[in-house]
Amino acid sequence: MRDTEFCRTLEIEGTLLELWVEHRWLVPDEQAGIRTFHEADLARGRLILDLVGPMGVNEHGVDVAMQLLDQVHSLRGKLGALMEAIRTQDQEVQRRILDRALDRR
């Protein structure tokens, strides 16, 4: 969807959307200068509205929260992939990795 539909769905002003993009809280899909927002961006927008609205987080707080959240998701993605990869190994290899990981905690 384009800017106008995005703003209408979330009931926000265009200037607020610009601010979000400027802060990189939202990174629209941009191709040949045309930017498109997806369902994931809508969900992200709702999260931002939750943070600044009912949860009372200020602009700097949202900045920190979104950065950490992106790190958490990236980390979860990598960890998930790693877990999958380990699960496909022999039982013996799995056990050795787990032993070592627990040992070095």
Add this chain to the structure above:
Amino acid sequence: MSRSPYEVLGVGKDATQKDIQSAYRKLAKKLHPDLNPGDKDAEDRFKAISAAYAVLGDEDKRGKYDRGEIDETGAETPPRHFYREYAASGDTAGRYESEHSFHDFGLGDDIFSGFFSRRGQGQRQAKGRDAYFSMELDFLEAANGVTKQIHLPDGPAIDLTVPPGTRDGQTLRLRGKGEPGLNGAPPGDARIEIRVRPHPFYKQDGDDVRYEVPISLSEAVLGGKIRVPTLDGAVNVTIPANSSTGKTLRLKGKGLRKPGGGHGDAYVSLQIVLPEPPDPELKAFVEGWTAGKAQAARRHMGG
């Protein structure tokens, strides 16, 4: 859903709207599904408190609920998809991926280096990150503006224009001088935080500048025109006759340029300086000056 919204939020029936809001806020921060990516339970509990707050947070609806006109579910809202669902399924095409946070895991020849740096399709575009720097400037350079040649790492020297009235702690932005973008996307910006070195006599006070200006005894007694330095060059200032040390003159518009336009003022505090070496004629005069001896200079201090 048989629990009453009051129970869900953990407040009494006599709670004020403010109590209800703060109870919701507390629970929402703890239970928001996007802040608890892996916790399935959090979503159900968040939905429950949100539904409860949808009823109790609105005084109108709360009244209707209290009177039994609506049930605890209030109005039906379409099911909401939380961001974590998209982030988990990789639906964001890597736009929000935070590759930089893995730089300490597997770099160089480590077989995992590819694992931590490989991105989704390898074709996505992303604006480069902003690069952060800091620079020290003399007080007058910041006050009057200056063009400085700076060297960013791995780049040619570039001219940084510091606008007049730049303050300590202010950040200047060089568009497109940050880290390169991915796959043809624009680069990030360089952000340069300015540190202003204190000046030996100009002291900044908001938009104004304060400093002391020495005057001779004859200038103090007789008054007259003197040359006074300001941020952007000396100006003629008329001092009234019989000016004591500490007398402050305001030079309008001679302070720092304000961010929104216009200038602050300069406040010049006069300081009488006696002749060096001492002048025998002055000494002889003051010795015979009876009114001077009778002056009670410290009367206001009770002396």
